[in-house]
Amino acid sequence: MIVVMRRDATQQNIDQMIKQVESLGLKPTVIRGTERTVIAAVGDERGAANAGMLESGAGVDEVLPVLAPYKLASLETRSEPTVIRAGSLTIGGGTMGVIAGPCSVENEEQIIECARAVKKAGATALRGGAFKPRTSPYSFQGLKEVGLQMLAAARKETGLAIVTEVVAGEDVDTVAEYADVLQIGARNMQNYRLLEAVGKTSRPVLLKRGPSATVDELLLAAEYILDAGNQQVMLCERGIRTFEAHTRFTLPLATVPYLQAKTHLPVVIDPSHGTGHTALVPAMARAAIAAGADGLILEVHPNPAKALSDGYQSLTFDQFAETMAGCRKVAAAMGMKM
Ligand code: PEP
Ligand code: MN
DSSP: OEEEEOTTOOHHHHHHHHHHHHHTTOEEEEEEOSSOEEEEEESOGGGGGGGGGGGGSTTEEEEEOOOSSOSSSBTTTOOSOOOEEETTEEEBTTBOEEEEEOSBOOOHHHHHHHHHHHHHTTOSEEEOBSSOOOSSTTSOOOOTHHHHHHHHHHHHHHOOEEEEEOOSGGGHHHHHHHOSEEEEOGGGTTOHHHHHHHHTSSSOEEEEOOTTOOHHHHHHHHHHHHHTTOOOEEEEEOOBOOSOOSSSSBOOTTHHHHHHHHBSSOEEEOHHHHHOOGGGHHHHHHHHHHTTOSEEEEEBOSSGGGOSSOGGGOBOHHHHHHHHHHHHHHHHHTTOBO
8 A cells, every 4th residue: 555645744754654654564665756755555465454544644645555466666656757867877757768789798899889889879878798698508698797897998988877687696786886777687587586686786777578477577576676675677678479480579569558557667678689680670669669668778789790699689880870860750759858
């Protein structure tokens, strides 16, 4: 349930309510909106049997049940859009964020060259995997901490915020030391201990949908991060597995308006993994913006034919610049700042 405080509620009223929520065995999360403060009280709803007593608390306007299974992610709990800010990157609340870069960090020259090119074309953050979750154990697994150092060098060079994946709980502190945004990959969407671990950091999280997960499962995965204390979560649709074979995955753009009707968290689309074909990426990037997406994540490589991972879906620098030009037109039509 949520406890909606009155506009004139004092900090003392809020502190008092936090204690009352705790006394019911529920966990309070304070959500400060521009208009008023809401205290989400989540946990075993049996503890909520005495919830009626909260209504009489000082400074309380009303107590409402949250019907969605995901409580903190729900629009019922927070009606204002969550805006993610991490260095050069802003996503949400009418601002399009564009995260671009190679699938994997391969060497310092590659990542710096890439960072310069995507920045010039208008990207607002740099992506690049240092810890790579690969389908085969024989594929390139990433440069790990050395790769993170190269990403940090690229940030120093260009000022772009760094988005990079963390694949294991034991690496969270190391990755968070270098990254501006922690990416949780599709394969780890339901690794609940990892979600809790990133939920305890102060870094925003880009949570990708598992290829076989439902959208409600994605929202519940996000809930783990929010419940652990980190309110800075972006949801990413990167395609799901279907019977269709002409694309690597099937990219369902209906996810965007569906999520926007359910959650305040920003929605990012990944047309690179979503299609698996460079030629299909620009149109799907434009379509994502037309569908209302808050951000894009795109794979870009100086020489896709030589890429150590995902070259077949990566854009060249020129293709990325062209894609951005097309996207800007759609963003303008949608009233989005880009
Ligand atoms: C990636 O972003 O390179 C990646 C591995 O993505 P996903 O987890 O969506 O497969
Ligand atoms: Mn990739």
